[in-house]
Amino acid sequence: MSYRIKSGDTLSAIAKSHHTSVSALMKANPQIKNANKIYAGKSLNLPGARDSFEPGKAGGGKAGGAQAGGKPAGGGKPAGGTGGAGGATAPTGPASRGPKGSPFDIARSHLDKNAGSLKLEKSGVGADMEDWVPNNVNCANFVSACLEQAGQIKDSQHHNAVLGLQKNLDNDPNFKRVSINQAKPGDVVSLKTPGGHHVVMFAGMKNGKPQYIGSNNINKDGSQRISYSQMNYPIMSVHQYRG
Incomplete structure (x- = not known):
């Protein structure tokens, strides 16, 4: 923005x-x-300071941001029962794929990494993330980079704000809006939160509810880490790659 x-x-x-x-x-x-x-x-x-999410209830437990006793960095599972690397998430159906791979698989390869560290890496997703984005608002930065690495979007379509990325995907003929019931792992899900917006990728179903993967505010200091999450926030859009 x-x-x-x-x-x-x-x-x-x-x-x-x-x-x-x-x-x-x-x-x-x-x-x-x-x-x-x-x-x-x-x-x-504008660094998109509202492109994050606040603690919320999901399936009777706490969503990603409302951790209790979670670890601030590195290994360990995100709090709130969201599952860490190798967590109990079962993707439903084949993942969305681009010319260079699946954005879901790319995101999953970075589980449990702090966004602040990932965006400083010199190759892959980290190289496509913009390092000036504050560590508590990297959701669109991360999703954009995963889509770039999969070859689903160009560098010029990268956006660090949820609504900006949503608009870019709306304007891309290779993407189509679908319902959450039609979603494939790797589809881009934009959510309306009490404090603004959040964007993640669909990761399958867990206990009958959508599971997501993305850069979430689960560290004790409010910064983000790549993790699975379940959130009851209203879905604004689900974009599926059809290229």
């Missing part, structure tokens, strides 16, 4: 109104050398 600076704006006021921080805006806009000097008419990249 972007914002055009208006006369009288300050960076701190812009950060507050868009639920982010001055430091995050500075990282997203390296052309700004002095936080006290911004110019009307110029555009700012």
